[in-house]
Amino acid sequence: MFNSSIGRKVAMALSGVFLIVFLAQHFLINITSVFSEEIFNLLSHFMGNNPLVQFVLQPILIAGVLFHFIMGFVLDWQNRKARPVSYAMYKGSKNSMFVSRNMIISGIVVLSFLGLHFYDFWIPEMDYKYIKSLPEDPNRYYKELVHRFENPYRVGLYCFSFVFLALHLVHGLSSSTQSLGTNNKYSEIIKKISYIFGISIPLGFCFIALFHFITFYNT
Amino acid sequence: MKLFLKIWRQKNNQAKGKIVDYEIDEISPDMSFLEMMDVLNEKIIEEDGDPVAFDHDCREGICGSCSMFINGEPHGPDKLITTCQLHMRRFKDGDTIYIEPFRAKAFPIIKDLVVDRSAFDRIQQSGGFISINTSGNTLDANTIPIEKEYADKAFDAATCIGCGACVASCKNSSAMLFVSAKVSQFSLLPQGRVEATDRVINMVNQMDEEGFGNCTNTGACHVECPKGISLDYIAKLNREYVKANLKK
Numbered sequence: 001m002f003n004s005s006i007g008r009k010v011a012m013a014l015s016g017v018f019l020i021v022f023l024a025q026h027f028l029i030n031i032t033s034v035f036s037e038e039i040f041n042l043l044s045h046f047m048g049n050n051p052l053v054q055f056v057l058q059p060i061l062i063a064g065v066l067f068h069f070i071m072g073f074v075l076d077w078q079n080r081k082a083r084p085v086s087y088a089m090y091k092g093s094k095n096s097m098f099v100s101r102n103m104i105i106s107g108i109v110v111l112s113f114l115g116l117h118f119y120d121f122w123i124p125e126m127d128y129k130y131i132k133s134l135p136e137d138p139n140r141y142y143k144e145l146v147h148r149f150e151n152p153y154r155v156g157l158y159c160f161s162f163v164f165l166a167l168h169l170v171h172g173l174s175s176s177t178q179s180l181g182t183n184n185k186y187s188e189i190i191k192k193i194s195y196i197f198g199i200s201i202p203l204g205f206c207f208i209a210l211f212h213f214i215t216f217y218n219t
Numbered sequence: 220m221k222l223f224l225k226i227w228r229q230k231n232n233q234a235k236g237k238i239v240d241y242e243i244d245e246i247s248p249d250m251s252f253l254e255m256m257d258v259l260n261e262k263i264i265e266e267d268g269d270p271v272a273f274d275h276d277c278r279e280g281i282c283g284s285c286s287m288f289i290n291g292e293p294h295g296p297d298k299l300i301t302t303c304q305l306h307m308r309r310f311k312d313g314d315t316i317y318i319e320p321f322r323a324k325a326f327p328i329i330k331d332l333v334v335d336r337s338a339f340d341r342i343q344q345s346g347g348f349i350s351i352n353t354s355g356n357t358l359d360a361n362t363i364p365i366e367k368e369y370a371d372k373a374f375d376a377a378t379c380i381g382c383g384a385c386v387a388s389c390k391n392s393s394a395m396l397f398v399s400a401k402v403s404q405f406s407l408l409p410q411g412r413v414e415a416t417d418r419v420i421n422m423v424n425q426m427d428e429e430g431f432g433n434c435t436n437t438g439a440c441h442v443e444c445p446k447g448i449s450l451d452y453i454a455k456l457n458r459e460y461v462k463a464n465l466k467k
Binding site for chain 2: 001004005006007008009010075078079081082083084085086087088089090091092094095096097100101103171174175178179180181182183184187
């Protein structure tokens with residue numbers, strides 16, 4: 001089934017929904033850093049040291065991210081091949097949303113951001129735990145997070161990337177449910193949910209980054 | 220009115236095409252777009268040129284033959300019509316109009332604005348039918364009661380004229396809306412359910428073999444469809460396809 005165009009888009013949708021669920025979970029943990037250092041450290045310590053999360057869920061997540069991006073590039077390449085000669089005049093804006101036509105661009109920005117995000121958090125975490133094998137400090141997570149958002153350029157880059165994440169999610173969520181064949185009577189409500197989720201979650205991540213940046217400069 | 224036309228000219232499938240400029244005068248706003256093309260061709264013939272080849276048949280918005288991409292949209296700027304139903308009153312004196320063929324790898328150009336849409340025929344041949352005995356003892360379809368909701372949906376799907384505007388407008392040249400309409404018009408009715416599993420698999424396989432792109436749910440196909448075929452049919456096609464594969 002996954003060799004067909006519909007199979008590929010179902011696989012793309014499933015990986016997208018999986019990443020959306022992860023994103024929501026990531027946001028819920030991060031937002032605790034705004035109001036409680038203790039809760040954030042507690043949750044981060046659990047996520048960073050639970051064997052199920054570390055050795056089962058984390059590899060699945062990385063595989064999901066890789067699959068989603070590789071499949072995205074493959075589909076885009078196939079789609080470009082399907083129209084070898086472009087139109088001299090093409091008015092895409094007359095019949096579709098800009099975000100839906102440019103998922104590959106928003107996706108590439110989000111992919112680049114993930115590179116930076118891995119460099120900032122995931123690689124140091126792997127280094128701390130598995131290369132340097134330092135003793136676990138359950139209170140280090142909040143400090144590490146705040147330290148990252150002291151740099152205004154990094155905060156700016158994060159917020160810029162979150163705008164593209166929002167553009168990707170606004171179409172991505174409703175598109176994935178359409179690919180999974182959601183019953184038609186739910187289409188409108190799903191579109192509204194996509195807008196609300198797609199804008200509020202990246203906006204929330206922006207808020208977290210700016211909150212820690214502003215708090216750092218005020219103290 | 221006076222118009223400046225930019226028309227794609229290509230001698231044959233192998234030749235290199237290009238946009239050629241034409242000026243045309245004294246066009247009545249009451250003319251249809253195809254009549255304007257007829258006037259242009261008469262002028263070209265008078266000047267011993269090669270007239271612009273374009274597809275047309277019924278000129279009543281039913282056959283789906285006229286396949287022009289006008290000013291960046293299939294069938295031109297108006298919605299829910301084919302090119303033959305587009306009138307020159309939609310344009311202003313002095314306008315520049317781009318006229319191009321429907322572009323897709325699966326719709327190779329035959330000449331100028333004429334493209335080969337037989338890929339749609341092959342998709343239909345792969346499953347767009349029901350196998351019934353027509354040797355004299357055919358049952359009257361009206362003897363099978365069908366809920367109005369399903370009868371209406373099947374009829375809406377069956378209004379697809381296979382013009383290819385969905386493929387032309389889609390940034391990926393996907394034929395998903397066409398296939399979804401053709402699959403749904405049968406699968407919504409009891410007569411079509413019998414072969415529903417094989418039908419959807421065969422038609423999707425054929426669609427992929429023809430080289431159409433993947434659907435990314437932009438919705439352009441639905442907006443540009445002269446018959447307003449809904450995107451809901453694509454969601455239904457996806458459901459049918461997954462179910463059929465799980466059954467197999």
